[in-house]
Amino acid sequence: MQFLNLQRALLFCFFIAYALPVLAETISIKEIDVTQAHKKIVINEFLASNKNVVDDEDNEASDWIELLNLEDQELDIGGFYLTDNLNVPTKWQIPKPTIIPSKGVVLFWASGKNRTSHTNFKLDKDGEEIGLFDESAYQLDAIRFDFQSTDISYGRKANDPATWMFFQTPTPYQAKGVKRDVYDFMLFFESFRLLPIKA
Ligand SMILES: [Ca+2]
Numbered sequence: 254m255q256f257l258n259l260q261r262a263l264l265f266c267f268f269i270a271y272a273l274p275v276l277a278e279t280i281s282i283k284e285i286d287v288t289q290a291h292k293k294i295v296i297n298e299f300l301a302s303n304k305n306v307v308d309d310e311d312n313e314a315s316d317w318i319e320l321l322n323l324e325d326q327e328l329d330i331g332g333f334y335l336t337d338n339l340n341v342p343t344k345w346q347i348p349k350p351t352i353i354p355s356k357g358v359v360l361f362w363a364s365g366k367n368r369t370s371h372t373n374f375k376l377d378k379d380g381e382e383i384g385l386f387d388e389s390a391y392q393l394d395a396i397r398f399d400f401q402s403t404d405i406s407y408g409r410k411a412n413d414p415a416t417w418m419f420f421q422t423p424t425p426y427q428a429k430g431v432k433r434d435v436y437d438f439m440l441f442f443e444s445f446r447l448l449p450i451k452a
């Protein structure tokens with residue numbers, strides 16, 4: 254009996270000393286893989302009620318969505334998807350190729366015109382959602398928004414990008430000098446919050 258108790262105690266010590274750290278390391282490696290397996294592209298800013306900020310090539314004040322590339326290299330996001338309905342992730346496919354420079358932005362018109370750089374949907378100023386999905390329909394980023402004022406955009410704060418704020422002076426085509434380390438921190442936690450949504 255005494256011997257059995259000793260054996261159990263030794264097994265317990267072995268578990269604490271060896272098995273637990275290995276287990277913990279396995280879990281942490283898995284979590285890092287989940288984060289790094291997907292490209293760091295985020296919805297950076299959007300304007301759901303454009304009147305005087307910027308015109309598209311038809312001289313029309315279409316609404317727009319700005320995406321930001323957080324990777325250290327340029328990325329081709331051709332084949333990714335934008336949607337205004339998270340239940341329909343593959344609503345509009347970004348044309349191939351669409352290259353975004355490292356830490357640079359690309360702008361899509363949410364005009365409903367459905368052609369190069371124009372999505373097949375518009376944004377509702379009374380509130381809606383925007384989703385960005387990769388070619389496998391994995392959710393990279395998403396935002397649900399409430400009522401939006403005309404010519405005031407909604408976007409990530411430059412020095413605190415986990416925080417969304419209104420911009421009296423929208424900055425289409427400008428990344429606003431983001432800080433990489435803050436984004437890495439934010440995206441690590443977003444990888445747990447934002448689960449992939451399949452069509
Ligand atoms: Ca819409």
Ligand SMILES: [Ca+2]
Nearest residue numbers: 298424425427
């Ligand atoms: Ca901007």
